[in-house]
Amino acid sequence: MNGSQAMVKTLLDGGVDVCFANPGTSEMHFVAALDQATRMRCVLGLFEGVVTGAADGYYRMASKPAATLLHLGPGLGNGLANLHNAKRARSGIVNIIGQHALDHLHNDAPLNSDVEAVARPMSHWVKTTVSATQAAADTAEAISQANSQPGRIASLVLPANCAWEDADPGKYTFEPACVAAAPLAETVDKIAQLLSDPEQAKQTVLLIGGAGMMEKSTWLAGQIAAKTGCKLFAEPRSMRLERGRGRVNIRPLPFPVDGAVKALQGTRNLVLIGATDPVAFFAYPDKPRRVAPTDCKITHLATPVHDVFATLEALCDAVGAASQTPAQLATDLALPSFVDGKPDASNIGMVIAGALPEHAILVDEAVTSGRQLADSIPYAPPHDCIDITGGAIGFALPAAVGAAVAAPDRRVVALVGDGAAMYTVQALWTMAREQLNITVVIFDNRSYRILRGELANMGGPQPGENARRMLDLDAPDLDWVSMAKAQGVPAVKTDTLAGFDQALKKANATPGPSLIALKI
């Protein structure tokens, strides 16, 4: 047994049985080891951003890490943007990154680079295996790191000789390297006391982040709100939201600074539960950096690495809300019918909510077109949403791949702007290869619409030639039906609400992937 074989056995022993991969020559022994391990599901991405984004999407739905297989520093570099999103989501991932044989490193062959240095900014844990006999133990350590609660990005650099030299697998435990702590009872009591005063409670916001948007947590938050009268918000971009009819509808803080400031206006007490002090996504010359009122008192009841569910449970008990019917329950709402016409951000949400199958997984990277989607959520059947936590675009298509691999019985609906979709457009091929149950909706607005808005916000004259050429995706228009066809995904285009409704319902009911280009 060589180092690779010992590693693959260890991955399987540790419950890591999916490997999103884009290997190169230095990983051929690892590929051979994967080849012998028929229990391992290997999913090829034609670009590493697909591989890492898929591992993120997989973790969010499977709640356990997948492995990635990446080729040296440049291959890892290609995967960094989606590792950034995954790190912000606190997803657990085991990256296996090939490196030259240790006795070849000093020769500085053309593909040589400092792989650890490339990994570090987007990883929680980085290690280079120094011998084949150490490879399995290092793999076990990487799995333990990724198994942490919340998850961690573990990047294991594998020199080629450690992959091909002799090794033994060994026996390992895969206990989480870090676990989420419960909150301090004293702080819980203090917040409970605060909330027991109805006047104070009215001016208190619970801001919920991390894994706190899972149904069992939102239920508790809803009970606390019902009992005390406090307000609830979710962090702007959550790693996973269980929402829709029958669930507590907690709106995310708006993405634009002004909207977030307005949402928190009048808040005297901001209680952070798995969330961080909310800040502007970007700084602007004349806008605040932090969005909470300056005189607002902030309590870090649970940081993002605390146990958010346990915190909400403790607070729910402390305020005596355990048998309360939650506030903000989205239930018994009849979906309003829509009037056909030109689709835009204000009306597409209702179509999406109406066409969503029960327990679908919505992957949301509709940066501008999806902003008003929250209005429609209470009308949608219960579903999950996974969001672009780190703001690095090129997330939705790869994450949809991973989510569909993790949850093959559920329909995945990826909402993505044309600009973002182009970043990792190679994911379409993997959807076709694996026949994943994914509906891709491209909001075809032929521009980086968000940047158009940002430039307009700066004031000044209308954009000239140079700005237009950097912000518009027209001349030529992208032909999304051909783009999908090129990669084996059936596709249609439409520019009416009724056409969108019909196409979406059809796609959601058809096994395998489909793409809908919605011109807006």
Add this chain to the structure above:
Amino acid sequence: MNGSQAMVKTLLDGGVDVCFANPGTSEMHFVAALDQATRMRCVLGLFEGVVTGAADGYYRMASKPAATLLHLGPGLGNGLANLHNAKRARSGIVNIIGQHALDHLHNDAPLNSDVEAVARPMSHWVKTTVSATQAAADTAEAISQANSQPGRIASLVLPANCAWEDADPGKYTFEPACVAAAPLAETVDKIAQLLSDPEQAKQTVLLIGGAGMMEKSTWLAGQIAAKTGCKLFAEPRSMRLERGRGRVNIRPLPFPVDGAVKALQGTRNLVLIGATDPVAFFAYPDKPRRVAPTDCKITHLATPVHDVFATLEALCDAVGAASQTPAQLATDLALPSFVDGKPDASNIGMVIAGALPEHAILVDEAVTSGRQLADSIPYAPPHDCIDITGGAIGFALPAAVGAAVAAPDRRVVALVGDGAAMYTVQALWTMAREQLNITVVIFDNRSYRILRGELANMGGPQPGENARRMLDLDAPDLDWVSMAKAQGVPAVKTDTLAGFDQALKKANATPGPSLIALKI
């Protein structure tokens, strides 16, 4: 005038008048400044790998740096692989990388990351601007770094507030930060003396790298070889080769280890001129790491940062070859006609050589299909070739964009395997947008053919399900004609040599971009 405006003025003052860009919100003030600078040519890439690869291709043909505009750590991450190739080519590039405003960094907004850390592995020089008043001076320093001989990757991190706050442009010189030194006369004389002995000369190889494959250098090398009887080789992957009929035909060392070892067999003296001690591209368990014979004496006559032309000139003088007709002149060769049939690596070279317009620019990323291309080069008209120096695939399409922007009057022919083309397939759109004179040839072999070979070389059984699924690009086949159409590039497919010949001649004669998918 704000920091961005001062920077853009400084770029133009420093001769940097092309900006390959993919901006985000934090770069909007820079975009506005570019918008006012009509002399700056802004070229949008729909993915950052396109942006950095284009800057590399641009430098190789323009011999001066372009700027890139990238969005924070993830945007830079997306561009790392092609920066790796550019660093290995010693191309000069000025990267402008947006960062959050300095007073927003500590808030750790979702897109925050350590931008300098991401930049460092693939840059020669990294700096963060700390105030708007410093922005122009830092830009000038970055240009000086990029202007070094050979070029350097200069990465300037621009916090948003330094882009929008008040500044003055200032006056700067843009002298190269580092210049290439001439060789030591003593070492030149020693090599000349060695070469004066015909027996020794016969067993001597001059290995030429860096900028040494430009016509004026290869001419000198040919003169030295004619006079002394020494052998000539080029480094396996050069930043730019001027070659074809009427030029000295110096073959690159073969890429596979065995071929390289064989090529250098019997060499007693290896003289490195702008090259490094040749090593295997990858390590293998039972193959050598260095490819020169172990008893071969190696002289570093000129390192890659020395002046290669001056070195060859001095050596040519020292051996008294200044009026010699060069050896290995590719001249008066009639192109053999080809027999129609199934195209493969052995016969496509003749078609390419025959269809190449004079002074074309060949961008070569045909990793397996292009291996025997060197056989056909002496028959081709004079042309330039730019090669994937760092081995990070996804190079050819972006580099073709940059080369075509640098040399609008010359035809660019990009040769690329289907696997590599998918990495940065978004470059097709920029070709269409800018109506660049590029012919893209996709070698459509539906696999990572090189990896298939590497796996087979390891011995062992035929690949099983997992290996096949990681190395083959079939199921579904990529439809390259649709892929091109999707991005506005006219395309045809063919699977015969005659069809390829006809399509290539037509594409090369048609203004704007075309794509040919050659099934092999």
